[in-house]
Amino acid sequence: MATSATSRLIPTGYCWCGCGKETGIGSFFLPGHDKIAESAVILVEYGGVPRFLQDNGYGPGGKNPRTELEEWRKSGRRER
Numbered sequence: 001m002a003t004s005a006t007s008r009l010i011p012t013g014y015c016w017c018g019c020g021k022e023t024g025i026g027s028f029f030l031p032g033h034d035k036i037a038e039s040a041v042i043l044v045e046y047g048g049v050p051r052f053l054q055d056n057g058y059g060p061g062g063k064n065p066r067t068e069l070e071e072w073r074k075s076g077r078r079e080r
């Protein structure tokens with residue numbers, strides 16, 4: 001199973017949040033379910049957004065999330 005950050009991700013036809021429902025062709029998530037999955041993983045793995053930010057090099061003294069987002073958008077929204 002490919003889990004590398006550089007591997008290409010392919011939708012499976014079922015929502016990746018874990019709800020078990022089918023998605024449209026080419027979609028990873030049902031509408032809004034990406035945020036459910038994101039919040040769940042951040043809480044379970046990091047305990048909250050501050051730790052999530054700090055452990056990924058953001059926050060006070062680190063990278064600025066808003067600036068990084070602007071640069072990511074300008075760069076063509078590449079997948080990481």
Ligand SMILES: [Zn+2]
Pocket residue numbers: 015016017018019020021029030033
């Ligand atoms: Zn779902």
